[in-house]
Amino acid sequence: MLRFFSLSSGSCGNCYYLGTGKKGIIIDAGVSLRRLNRLFRDYGVDTGTVTGVLVTHTHLDHIKFLGSFCKKLQKPVFATEKIMDSLARHTFTSSVIGSYRNTIVENEPADIGGITVRCFEVPHDASQTVGYSICIDGHKFVIMTDIGRMTDDAVKYASEADTLVIESNYDTDMLLGGSYTEDLKMRIMQGCGHLSNMECAEALKRIMHHGLKNIFLCHLSENNNTPELAYKASSDALAESGAVKGTVHLRCLPRSYPSPVFYL
Numbered sequence: 210m211l212r213f214f215s216l217s218s219g220s221c222g223n224c225y226y227l228g229t230g231k232k233g234i235i236i237d238a239g240v241s242l243r244r245l246n247r248l249f250r251d252y253g254v255d256t257g258t259v260t261g262v263l264v265t266h267t268h269l270d271h272i273k274f275l276g277s278f279c280k281k282l283q284k285p286v287f288a289t290e291k292i293m294d295s296l297a298r299h300t301f302t303s304s305v306i307g308s309y310r311n312t313i314v315e316n317e318p319a320d321i322g323g324i325t326v327r328c329f330e331v332p333h334d335a336s337q338t339v340g341y342s343i344c345i346d347g348h349k350f351v352i353m354t355d356i357g358r359m360t361d362d363a364v365k366y367a368s369e370a371d372t373l374v375i376e377s378n379y380d381t382d383m384l385l386g387g388s389y390t391e392d393l394k395m396r397i398m399q400g401c402g403h404l405s406n407m408e409c410a411e412a413l414k415r416i417m418h419h420g421l422k423n424i425f426l427c428h429l430s431e432n433n434n435t436p437e438l439a440y441k442a443s444s445d446a447l448a449e450s451g452a453v454k455g456t457v458h459l460r461c462l463p464r465s466y467p468s469p470v471f472y473l
Contacts (some may be wrong), residue, residue, distance in 0.1 A: 211348050211473040216248055218238045218354070218427045219305065219464030225374070227343060227350055228258065232322050235262045235284070236352060238275040238339065242282070252470050256282060260322025261311070264288040266338035267295040272302060277348075279305045286297055287311045287321060289328060291337040315339070316362075329366055332357040334401045342366045348473055350374075354428050357401040361410045367416040367423045372473050374462075375412065377426040377443060378403035379433040387433055403428070406439050410446035417450040423473055426461045436461040 212233075222239035226249075233246075233254065249256055259439045262284050265271055273401040275296070279286065286309045287298070293310050296302045313319040319326045325344040330337060340353035340363060351370035353363055367373050384394055384405075396402050406413070409426065424447075426439050440461055448456055462468050 211350075212252075212254075212352070213425075213473055214248075214252065214470045215425075215427070215462045216245060216331050217465055217467040218462040219429060219431060220270050221431075221465045222273065223265075223354055223428070225352065226254065227302050227345065228254065229346055230255075231258055232324060232345070233259050234257055234321060234324055234326075234343065234345075235278070237265055237271040237354070238278045239270045239273050240276050240373040242277045243341070245278075248467050259284055260324060260363065261285045261287050262294055263326065263328075263341055265340070265352075266333060266335035267292060267299055267302075268355070269301070270334055271354075272296065272299070275302050276305045279309045283309075285309055285311045285321075285324065287319065289313060289315060289339060290335060292339070295336040297414050309367065324410060324424050327366070329360075329362045331355070331360060331363055332401045333403075340366065342370070348372065350473070352427075356404050357399075358404070358408065359415070364412065364415050367412075368418055369420075371420050372423040372425075373416065373421060374425045374427050375409055376404040376428045377409040377434070377439040377461075378428050379430045380435070380438045381405050381407065383438075384430075384433040389432070395447060397433075403430075405441035406434065409439070412447045413443055414450045417447060417452055421457060423471070424457060424459045425471075426459070429461060429464055431464055 225236040330341040352374040
């Protein structure tokens, strides 16, 4: 059975696991190796079954501990050439990434230990940011953690998924009425920052299809959002799109602590 859990989902760190008892993959490395090992032990995941680490982009909350992951886990790291080049120059990864570097090409399938992965570019203010479509044991899982606006490619991949992890970062009223500087507010809102609750909700109306069974809202802001607001916006959108209650499981992933294990 396919298992998914988040180790952390927010500006304090991002890291996710998807796998079966025989093979699995880590997405981003924004939590410590000690924390990952402890949670893997608690959740019964053998690190020996991990076939690789995917990187969405090089902001610190996604790659802070990638160096220690490389040195101690010794797993191949996969990303586009642009992201890999950025990792090769990054203070936290430049000394170790070379030995673990594996380049994948946008929209082309890559086999990672029996797991088929495709990546697609999304708008965000890093050197490059990608989402991933992951096929494993008949399941199609799509994740887009930092996305300033929805693109046709993102909608296309999400519309083929049975499980979707999508950013619902901020409530617009909370952000505009909050303490952030005007420059930071604009950085978040103007298409290359983060996706608001309402933008996420509108995207779900375009994405919703009969095969979609699980939606996880990720990267919720600590200062400009609440799980209740994020959930309500997406839940209302699903209802408007005609989703039958109980056929789609909608959940918010916790920001700073691990989620439970979800069986997909």
